[in-house]
Amino acid sequence: MDTTDDGAWLSTADLAPPVRQRLGGDAAIRTWSRERLTGGTSDALGVWRVSGDAIMGDRVYPWSLILKGWRRPPGGASPTSMSWPLREATLYRSGLLDHLPKGLAAPQYLGHEEHADGSTWLWTEDVQDSTPGPWPSKRFATHARQLGQMNGAWLDGRPLPELPDLSRGWIRERVEAASPAIRMLPHLADQPRVRSVYPSRIMDAYHAMWTSRERWFAALDQLPQTFCHMDASRKNTFTRIGPDNRTQTVLIDWAFAGIGALAEELTSPIVASVMFRDAAVDDARQIEGLALDAYVEGLRDAGWRGDPDQVRHGYAIAAVLRFGVGGVGRILPGLLDAQSDPFIEALFGFPIEEVYANLAAVQRWLVSLVPEA
Numbered sequence: 001m002d003t004t005d006d007g008a009w010l011s012t013a014d015l016a017p018p019v020r021q022r023l024g025g026d027a028a029i030r031t032w033s034r035e036r037l038t039g040g041t042s043d044a045l046g047v048w049r050v051s052g053d054a055i056m057g058d059r060v061y062p063w064s065l066i067l068k069g070w071r072r073p074p075g076g077a078s079p080t081s082m083s084w085p086l087r088e089a090t091l092y093r094s095g096l097l098d099h100l101p102k103g104l105a106a107p108q109y110l111g112h113e114e115h116a117d118g119s120t121w122l123w124t125e126d127v128q129d130s131t132p133g134p135w136p137s138k139r140f141a142t143h144a145r146q147l148g149q150m151n152g153a154w155l156d157g158r159p160l161p162e163l164p165d166l167s168r169g170w171i172r173e174r175v176e177a178a179s180p181a182i183r184m185l186p187h188l189a190d191q192p193r194v195r196s197v198y199p200s201r202i203m204d205a206y207h208a209m210w211t212s213r214e215r216w217f218a219a220l221d222q223l224p225q226t227f228c229h230m231d232a233s234r235k236n237t238f239t240r241i242g243p244d245n246r247t248q249t250v251l252i253d254w255a256f257a258g259i260g261a262l263a264e265e266l267t268s269p270i271v272a273s274v275m276f277r278d279a280a281v282d283d284a285r286q287i288e289g290l291a292l293d294a295y296v297e298g299l300r301d302a303g304w305r306g307d308p309d310q311v312r313h314g315y316a317i318a319a320v321l322r323f324g325v326g327g328v329g330r331i332l333p334g335l336l337d338a339q340s341d342p343f344i345e346a347l348f349g350f351p352i353e354e355v356y357a358n359l360a361a362v363q364r365w366l367v368s369l370v371p372e373a
Contacts, residue, residue, distance in 0.1 A: 010034065010050070010067075018110035018123035019054055019063050027054035027061065037066075045069025045119065049126055064126035065110060066252075072118045080168040080258070082177075088254050089122050090165040096227075097254065101149040101302070105242065105250050127250045129238035134278050137287050140269065144291035146249055147232060147265050148298020154226040156303040160259055161227055167258025170230055171321050172217050175210065178329030182210045185328060193335045197360045198328070205367045206325045213325070216317055216373070223261040223314045224306065230256035233268045234278035262306075263314035264322075266295055270315075271323045274362060276348060281361040316373035324366040331359060 012029050020027050032052030051064035070085035077084065091097055092109035100106065110123035131139075154160055185203050188194045198206075209216060229236075229251050242248030270288055273279045279287055292315060296308045334340050341352045348355045 018065050021110045025056045027056040029054045066124045066126050069121045079165045082170055082173045087165045091254050104146045127238045131239045140287045141290040141294040145294040145298040148295040149301050151226040151265055152299040152302025152304045155224050174326035178326045181329040181332040202363050202367050209325050220261040225259050228260040228265040231268050233272035261314045263311045264318040266315050267319045267322050271319050284365050316369045320366050320369050
């Protein structure tokens, strides 16, 4: 797939079906342009915003769409793996995302295409966030309650979705992928950048959890299991006015969605939001407490009558495994390679010294959860 922005890879004919689906009529596209949002390599299109206007009847209508594209994975790749690229198309086609709890929604699905070069393109509406920027603490609670309502809908005896592309064992895969970095970590204690994020106390705690990881995986497996978005952080959560003129939360990017343990869903909205400074690390404990209580309320709304201690237990285990132990595999390479600093600054949106200072504070917070786990 050629992802150079020379115009050859995208045409007006490609745009016509999703634009007509979005506008709800036989629209004729008049003008359009594209903007890369994320990603894009030699074999992955990445995420683009494509916008323009179209004539329908005697009026001109503006439109804006999101296009995500990826290459079909090699043979032998598992549809249940953490980053299976065809998952979102399967989810949207299934209609599962059309029946989320009231007040929660996914972007409108506008179709997908399988191309001769082995790539898949997915079209959705372009959702605009009416409240950009960091959230107040109470907004995290509202979001957590909605996630509890969604997760709780699958905890009242309703069979779990059986789509073959749903992720399973997401945290296990993340931790196992980090194993080489975990083994290497104790041998890097004399490197200042590594030591700044992973002082000996944190190294020891993560190594101990990694050594006994099967016990922690088993603890998650023994908790009630439910359907999860898996990445409902602040960056993937938008607010808008819905069709009923009420405030609606829209979850974008369902690429990780699958089956997870009770409260596993909460780790990304809490921890990832703090990591990317969509919430201050000094407020982490307050946000955590509000979100956990609200999540239980959402579960109760959906009819779950289980033990709230299971929620705290599942959240603590999942948070430390996913963002603590599993996070070493993502963070350590950057600490060892200063040439990657510009990329990391662009990813996080603030200076590299602040990135690692914030990550160090996040590690201290995560380690404080180990006794609760």
